Amino acid sequence: MKRSKWLYAGFVLPALVLYSVFMLYPLISSLGLSLFSWNGYGPKTYVGFENFAKLFGNVNYSARFFGALKNNVIFFVETIILQNATALLLAALVNIRRIRGTKLFRSLYYLPCTLSIIVVGYIWTLIYNPLWGSLNYSMDLLGLGAYKLAWLGNEKTALLAIAIANAWQYTGTPFVMFLAGMNAVPGELYEAAEIDGASVTRQFFRITLPLIMPVMFIISVIVFVGNFSAFEIVYAMTGSTGAPGYSTDILGTFFYRTCFGSRLGMPPDMGVGAAIATCMFAIIGIAVAAWFKMSKRESDL
């Protein structure tokens, strides 16, 4: 008995060590860094909560922080609507038993998930290119030439354009999860509904949808965490300056800029950078906890 206890510990240990070294330690040390002033080269100086005071007290920082936070919320809402709606539609279509070759579609829809974010960003930048991009070209062919835009260069469309690229890449994940959820719905329910004369659409809204709500919840949490810590896709498409006019500036790019400095030579400010990261950590942590609590209360009812 004693031996097996040690054996269990042995199994947990490697994962625990890995987690501590690569996740826990960097996390705690970066939280700690937010209390120091450091340009990344010289010595660190302890400054208490001065970095947070600067972040929220200095309008140059606070305006950027709340601007980025607002963009993050918009980015999240756009992504979740696009991604869930598309994934749900595709899953429902693939789940219709009469259609052949659904296995092929399952793989195809999941394919973009396996691409590197940088590759996806690059492909979409080419699609959106105002001069030779396929989007404006297709609009010309469809007679919509008057509505052509510099999609990534326009403050009104840039963030949505990135959200579309982001949703395109990750639609595969909720798609697979919805599909699994749909397959878990007992077949008798549909048979009973069919006997009662319910149409396919009615079956979908009355049976399928309510029963996959828990999946929807998990997906929302994943997308929320992913979007509020997002950086790569925006960096790949419009860089780290939030161009045009801070319309694509999210917490991740604001953090990167502050932490590592700008091309022009703006000195790296690791302290304020870490303070931004700490705020991101708090926002994500609190929101996810609240979300779980809310869903628990709902399921308790």
Add this chain to the structure above:
Amino acid sequence: MKKFLAVLLALLLVLPMVACAPTTTSGTKAPPPQTTAGDTGKKVVIKYSGWRTEDQAAITKMNELFTAEHPNIEVIYEPILATEYDTYLQTALANGTATDVIMMRSYGGGRTVFSGGKILELNTQNVPNLQAQIDAGIDAWASDGKYFAVGTGMTMEGVWYNKDIFEACGINKLPTTVQDLIDICKTIKDKNYLPIACGIADDWYVSEEVTSSILMSVIGSNDWVKQLYDKKINFTDSKYVQMLQTFLDLSPYYPDFFEGLTYEDCQSLFITGNAAMYMSGSFELQGFIETNPDLKMGCFAFPGQTAAPVGQNYTAACSAGVYADSKYVEEALTYVNWLASQEGGEAYANGVLGFFSPNPAASELKDERAKEWQALSNGKTMIHMLGYETMYDGSPDYSTAIGNTVRAMVADGLTAEAGATYMQEQMGWYFD
């Protein structure tokens, strides 16, 4: 069987650790065999890191020239991607793996690194040839009078033009005033060519290449820059407004949707022969020759408002400093001193085309196109582009602010005056 399974599972858990291990060291290659400097007659290998990946072949060739003169020292150039260089340098200096010779950013970026105390201070004792740079008044790699690198490559900003398109449009005189330039643009547009490849999606391109060249031709002297830096004037000054107005006056001749075009978009428009002109700098020369050797290209300085310009825009681009904790400080200093010499400067400028040595003695160039760029400085006041000497250490920095300003003018139809006011608003932190 159970035991076997348990061991197998444990191994599987440990496996990722092993798999992860090499990635932490993958960035560092095994060092080449090195000998101590004291062993006379034996070769010392020193390394030089920089962000100019495109110059590897040219710098390697130049290093061979150096080794031919100093048979005991071999220099290996190790370029790091420009966008990752600063992060790389930060890490390398922190954990003691920096190379012996280090390319330093000019002004703010370099000064921040120098403040960390890991870069050797240079003076005319340890680097005698530094004197030429001091005499030329180049303080881009100095902090409070302390030099931390010798300049190796200065570049010039101006307008590239496609000689074939100019010829096809019957243009045989280069513009000296803005009105000349506008007339030329009209002619080119009438012949259905794209006059100017210009895009404003990238802040740095707007700041360093587009607005900077126009501004230097407007202000014509370093006095204006000094007054601005000393806060005696600000961005609502009439000369700055005039620069923004010139940018707007030329905008009918930019590509459609230029508000969404990046630097790379503009560059490809020109290099593929699809644009008559392109506002950029001499630093493109090497890449242009390699990408499209058949393109007949020339350059001219951005024209003045009413007469030929008297100010020329330049950039303090590449340099070489010495890592203070290097095992081979002596050898590194010998190399850096050679780079600052007439011979080293010419080797650099003739290898990395479009870059010029800050040492005025090193002026003998072979390539005709490089000479054309070099000639832009003749008889003109050299003015360093705005934003690097100061105005970089607040938010937004100069580059971001001018990018925002130009985009606001285009997107919201602001006048040049309103644009200048918006610029001043954003840069308010500097004037406070």
